[in-house]
Amino acid sequence: MSEVPRQLRPEELRQWEAAIQEADRHNIFCRCRECDREWVSSKPEACQCGSKRVEHIACWQFPDG
Numbered sequence: 001m002s003e004v005p006r007q008l009r010p011e012e013l014r015q016w017e018a019a020i021q022e023a024d025r026h027n028i029f030c031r032c033r034e035c036d037r038e039w040v041s042s043k044p045e046a047c048q049c050g051s052k053r054v055e056h057i058a059c060w061q062f063p064d065g
């Protein structure tokens, strides 16, 4: 039996890198405490669901895990 190695295909790697660069540019990761929506923004903002209970985390401040 052989195991399939878990590695990203070049295409997936490019998408991942693009996502990182996008986050870098905008800098603020937002997560709504009401509906759990997650998005990245250039500034702290309210959620599309209308909730202002949104967590704002600078991308370079991500906690471990």
Ligand SMILES: [Zn+2]
Residues within 6 Å of the ligand: 032, 033, 034, 035, 036, 037, 047, 048, 049, 050, 051
């Ligand atoms: Zn929300």
